[in-house]
Amino acid sequence: MVAVPEPVKKVFEAFPLVEQMPVSSATPGKSAQLEQRKYYFTQTSETKDLNNDEKFTLGIHNVIEFEGRYIPTDPVSLSQALILCFRNGLKLPTNTSTSPTNGAHSDHAMLTLSYVASPDNELPILIEDTGSRIIRTGTMVNQILSNKYFDKDIKGLYLNQFLDERLYDMWVLCMLTEHENLQVQSYWNQTFSDMIGSDMELSKLFQDMTHWSGFRIRHAHLFNQLKTSTGDFWSRSNRKLLKNYYLTEVERIQKKLPILVQSVVEHPILKLKLASYIVIFDTLLSETRIGQVFHESDDLVDARKIILSY
Amino acid sequence: MKLHIWGQGIEPSVISPECIASAWLICQVLDSTEFQIVTSNNTNISDIGKLPVLITKDDGKLNGYEDIANYLLKGDNLKGKIIKAEDQVLDFTLMHFLQTRFDALNKYNLYGDTKNYEIYTRKLYPKFLPFPMIYNQPSKLHTEALEQAQLFGLGSKSLGFLGFLGLAKTSDEIIPDTEYINSSQDNDEEEEDYDHDDGKEQKPISSLHEAQLIQKSKKKALLKETRTSIKCMNLLGKYLGQLTILSEKNEFKFGTSERITPSELLFLAYMYALTYDGLPNRFLFQYLSTQKKHILDSVKVPIQDFQKNMEFSTFTQPSSSESPSLWNEILYQFNKLTY
Known part of the structure; x- marks a missing residue:
């Protein structure tokens, strides 16, 4: 044993090393505010029992009321909420289940967040509390699902990729090109930004949105035009290209919709995903071109039924 | 009908397999008198900034392989393998x-x-x-x-x-040769100058060290x-x-x-x-x-x-307005030229 030099020993004895526990910064007011933004899933008899302290929270943009239930305002969050319900035997949050005093509410919840809170700047994210906290981004969750359900089912895998990418792009395209016709404000939670609705804020939002799920990288040819001082998304020629691509895609999806609906019937995960897109396009984006396509489709009734069964 | 693709002379380019597939397809389905393949390389022709583009007889425009395939395979009595x-x-x-x-x-x-x-x-x-x-x-x-x-x-x-912060670039950035301190482009005269200065303007790193790095x-x-x-x-x-x-x-x-x-x-x-x-x-x-x-x-x-089976006789050069020249690009940007 090497003896500790006297001066060093003195210093460490004078300042004993004690590990300080983190001080909770939660005040009653803050937790109340957090609680307000939480929408608890409803418990059923089939709800899987997780360990007592294990719970998950799905971070989403905002919620709307849909036939007595709260559903997220974007299709990906909705499909992930439904898949969580499906896998854990839960039901969507309702008016009564949101208050924590009610017995029907589960530990799991949806929480409205700002998209900048997410590690990759996009929602949804899944926050898992299992003693320690794990945050998974939407892309990671999709990857896990794809590995779990489509490892051997290659046709399903391709269909899953198609829904995750082409229909998602459809939603982004619709937002980017037709937002003038929409009440966009209601899709994002106002708590984080009173400014939403102002041109500056929207411009920032749409600029960020072009990066979600690699949209801009995958469709680099749509953003290929000369840059302008106001940021390239708003340049005239880029908007023209975006609009043209949007219209072409609407036509393509319109032709495919009936056979798409038929082909997902047997697969629970794909069925939930497609139903989410149909319902979001129809209820929130009914004024838009793609909304019209989905509105005229006969498959709407089925999609609503699927959502209402949760 | 005109099919615009990436390529040169009579060869569709491998930079766009969609263009190759479209060229194969049109040669299989149609007679060589009915169409032309233009190696125009001009993405402005497309509505969505991407080749291939098929311009039909009635001036309709089909963007992308998927739409072109759907259009060409519409009829029932198709010739060819597809x-x-x-x-x-x-x-x-x-x-x-x-x-x-x-x-x-x-x-x-x-x-x-x-x-x-x-x-x-x-x-x-x-x-x-x-x-x-x-x-x-x-x-x-x-x-x-x-x-x-x-x-x-x-x-x-x-x-x-x-x-x-989105500020950092990818790490694969290439540093051009001239940016090195002991650049190989330095001519010998300069080096002699340094010698005369008696070491006052010594380089911060020796060339051997830099070469190793x-x-x-x-x-x-x-x-x-x-x-x-x-x-x-x-x-x-x-x-x-x-x-x-x-x-x-x-x-x-x-x-x-x-x-x-x-x-x-x-x-x-x-x-x-x-x-x-x-x-x-x-x-x-x-x-x-x-x-x-x-x-x-x-x-x-x-x-x-x-x-x-590719019909090489159908390959043509782009006309002056179809070529991706600077002049056409300027006209296009100012809406004086539409395809």
Whole structure:
């Protein structure tokens, strides 16, 4: 044993090393505010029992009321909420289940967040509390699902990729090109930004949105035009290209919709995903071109039924 | 009818397998008197900024392989080997799969691999585009291609210290030779000057030391690229494995059957591009010939067939307004020229 030099020993004895526990910064007011933004899933008899302290929270943009239930305002969050319900035997949050005093509410919840809170700047994210906290981004969750359900089912895998990418792009395209016709404000939670609705804020939002799920990288040819001082998304020629691509895609999806609906019937995960897109396009984006396509489709009734069964 | 594609002379270019597939398809389905293939290389012709584009007799415009295939295969009595798919859902989801996953592999093969890019791909653009358009477009396409390959894990996206602010660039930035302190471009006279100054303006690093550092970093870059190339081969193996599962159920035939669906044709075009014999570094070809010999053998015959059946008489040069020249670009930007 090497003896500790006297001066060093003195210093460490004078300042004993004690590990300080983190001080909770939660005040009653803050937790109340957090609680307000939480929408608890409803418990059923089939709800899987997780360990007592294990719970998950799905971070989403905002919620709307849909036939007595709260559903997220974007299709990906909705499909992930439904898949969580499906896998854990839960039901969507309702008016009564949101208050924590009610017995029907589960530990799991949806929480409205700002998209900048997410590690990759996009929602949804899944926050898992299992003693320690794990945050998974939407892309990671999709990857896990794809590995779990489509490892051997290659046709399903391709269909899953198609829904995750082409229909998602459809939603982004619709937002980017037709937002003038929409009440966009209601899709994002106002708590984080009173400014939403102002041109500056929207411009920032749409600029960020072009990066979600690699949209801009995958469709680099749509953003290929000369840059302008106001940021390239708003340049005239880029908007023209975006609009043209949007219209072409609407036509393509319109032709495919009936056979798409038929082909997902047997697969629970794909069925939930497609139903989410149909319902979001129809209820929130009914004024838009793609909304019209989905509105005229006969498959709407089925999609609503699927959502209402949760 | 006019089909606009990427290419030069009578050869559709491997930078766009969709263009190759469209050219094969139109040569199979129509008589050579009915159409022209224009190697215009002008993306402004397209509504969505991407070739191929088919301009029909009644001036309709079809953008992209998918729409072109749907249009050309509309009739019932088709000549040639290509038919409409029975399983429509599989056909279009497979096409989406090819256009994203295989496209990333192709992009990495052509742009990400240094040897292929510097010896082959970069030298294509002077043939495709007139002066001075050769300067801007290619570097943009290069960056885009690398980013697209990165989405599927090919190439590293090091975010660096300021990565979260979006300020840091990718780590693969190339430092030009002139930026080095002991640059080889320095002429001897200068060095003599330094000597006369009696060491007052000594360089901060000796040339031997710098040469060692550069060599080290080059070795590192080489290792990194090898790793990515292996990843690329792995991915190709994985994707082909998925298609093999499909083929076991007789839902996909690697182009061996009498009748070929549009998605299979696109698959063949991608295989043609990935194993193209004009490339200096054919690592994917070597991988396939050792690991997936049966697939390589089965796609060889149909690819040769389609190449042989290409009607070379239908290839034309772009007219003056269709060519991607600077003048046309300016007119296009100011809305004086519409396609």
